[in-house]
Amino acid sequence: MSAQPVKVSDITDESSAQTYLDQMIMTTFCRVLDTSRLPPSLVMRLIATALGTTYREVASAHLDGQCPCGWCPLPTIDIEALRSSLEEAAAPKRIDDLHSMVVAGRA
Numbered sequence: 570m571s572a573q574p575v576k577v578s579d580i581t582d583e584s585s586a587q588t589y590l591d592q593m594i595m596t597t598f599c600r601v602l603d604t605s606r607l608p609p610s611l612v613m614r615l616i617a618t619a620l621g622t623t624y625r626e627v628a629s630a631h632l633d634g635q636c637p638c639g640w641c642p643l644p645t646i647d648i649e650a651l652r653s654s655l656e657e658a659a660a661p662k663r664i665d666d667l668h669s670m671v672v673a674g675r676a
């Protein structure tokens with residue numbers, strides 16, 4: 570997670586959008602956890618359900634032709650991509666994953 574908070578006005582590309590969403594989801598998770606005292610695993614499932622509901626509602630609006638942006642949802646493929654993204658992000662990171670390593674110095 571980035572040390573610098575990203576404001577919505579800082580979103581300029583996929584990377585900054587991901588950082589912003591990571592921060593918002595973590596903040597929301599912590600607030601719901603602290604307020605509700607529900608178990609963390611249940612709060613995680615509620616967040617996953619909220620994402621699925623968001624997909625269904627946005628996809629439905631596009632399938633109904635309510636949005637002129639041109640996106641044509643393909644629910645079977647889109648939901649598999651969402652499932653894959655969740656698994657990839659949630660799985661423990663391998664220690665030898667070069668993308669997750671912090672540069673310690675210069676050669």
Ligand SMILES: [Zn+2]
Pocket residue numbers: 631636637638639640
């Ligand atoms: Zn659209």
